[in-house]
Amino acid sequence: AQKITQTQPGMFVQEKEAVTLDCTYDTSDPSYGLFWYKQPSSGEMIFLIYQGSYDQQNATEGRYSLNFQKARKSANLVISASQLGDSAMYFCAMRLYGGSQGNLIFGKGTKLSVKP
Amino acid sequence: GAGVSQSPSNKVTEKGKDVELRCDPISGHTALYWYRQSLGQGLEFLIYFQGNSAPDKSGLPSDRFSAERTGGSVSTLTIQRTQQEDSAVYLCASSFSFARTSGNEQFFGPGTRLTVL
Numbered sequence: 001a002q003k004i005t006q007t008q009p010g011m012f013v014q015e016k017e018a019v020t021l022d023c024t025y026d027t028s029d030p031s032y033g034l035f036w037y038k039q040p041s042s043g044e045m046i047f048l049i050y051q052g053s054y055d056q057q058n059a060t061e062g063r064y065s066l067n068f069q070k071a072r073k074s075a076n077l078v079i080s081a082s083q084l085g086d087s088a089m090y091f092c093a094m095r096l097y098g099g100s101q102g103n104l105i106f107g108k109g110t111k112l113s114v115k116p
Numbered sequence: 117g118a119g120v121s122q123s124p125s126n127k128v129t130e131k132g133k134d135v136e137l138r139c140d141p142i143s144g145h146t147a148l149y150w151y152r153q154s155l156g157q158g159l160e161f162l163i164y165f166q167g168n169s170a171p172d173k174s175g176l177p178s179d180r181f182s183a184e185r186t187g188g189s190v191s192t193l194t195i196q197r198t199q200q201e202d203s204a205v206y207l208c209a210s211s212f213s214f215a216r217t218s219g220n221e222q223f224f225g226p227g228t229r230l231t232v233l
Contacts, residue, residue: 035221043205045159045224091158095220102211103149103161103175104222 002027004092004107011112013082020067021077021110023092031097034075035104036066039089048090051075079112087114118142120225122208128231129198137193137228141210148191149209149222150183159207165191166213198232205229 003026013019025034036048051059051066059066067076079086089111093104121140129135141148150162161175165185176182180198185191195202209222 033220037224042226043229044226045207045209047221047223050221093159102147102164102166103151104159104209105161106158108158 002029002094002096002105004094004105006092006107006110008110009108011110013079013112013114015084015114015116016081018078018080019082019112021079021090021092021112023075023077023107025073025075025092025094027073027094027096029096029098033095033097034066034068035093035095036064036075036077037091037093038086039091039109041088045091049077082114084114084116087112120208120210120223122206122225122228124228125226126229126231128233130233131200132197134194134196135198135230137195137206137208137230139191139193139208139210139225141189141191141208142223144212145210145223146188146213147211147220147222148185149211150191150193151207151209152177152204153207153227154204162193162206195230198230200232203230203232 005024032053034051038046049061049064051068058068063080065078089109091109092107095104123138149164151159153159163183167188168185180196183193205227207227209224211220211222
């Protein structure tokens with residue numbers, strides 16, 4: 001079954017430090033994409049970063065990078081130099097490209113709190 | 117350009133009433149998705165449209181839920197005879213063509229918070 005697992009319900013990080021949010025996935029489909037979204041307390045879902053299953057290099061977007069380890073089926077999000085505004089829920093999601101389903105499969109999320 | 121918009125932003129209704137939720141996707145996005153997020157939970161997929169067609173309705177929780185999309189643009193999600201367990205935030209997202217096999221991130225609207233009393 002296709003599944004996303006985020007094992008950290010909550011994380012704390014000191015401002016200006018780096019933090020890693022864990023995500024593991026389960027699929028037998030060889031073609032898939034992995035996404036991270038941020039959801040602040042306002043409720044909007046903000047797209048952060050994308051990694052394709054065939055991408056050779058880890059994705060990076062500004063302070064966000066994705067540590068993609070295909071053999072371990074993990075796609076951890078690394079946030080460098082944390083800011084107070086990074087406090088939010090973070091969701092890892094997967095989309096399968098091989099079938100007829102177009103939806104994102106979400107994990108349960110990690111609540112990140114950045115301390116001043 | 118404009119993002120995904122949803123209306124109403126909040127809806128309070130009485131148990132047993134019908135509600136309609138509206139989603140206006142980003143212009144040029146042919147794929148549209150509905151998700152539900154219950155308090156403190158992740159997102160549960162409900163249904164998606166490619167153009168005006170919904171190939172897979174298996175994510176809808178019950179036959180009280182239905183959705184349609186017209187003109188390849190606006191979509192409405194209808195919940196009939198609402199129940200208290202329907203209380204949640206209903207999120208709509210859109211993306212480029214469903215057939216795109218790389219990237220294709222979904223852009224979300226602000227959601228409709230539904231409360232069934």
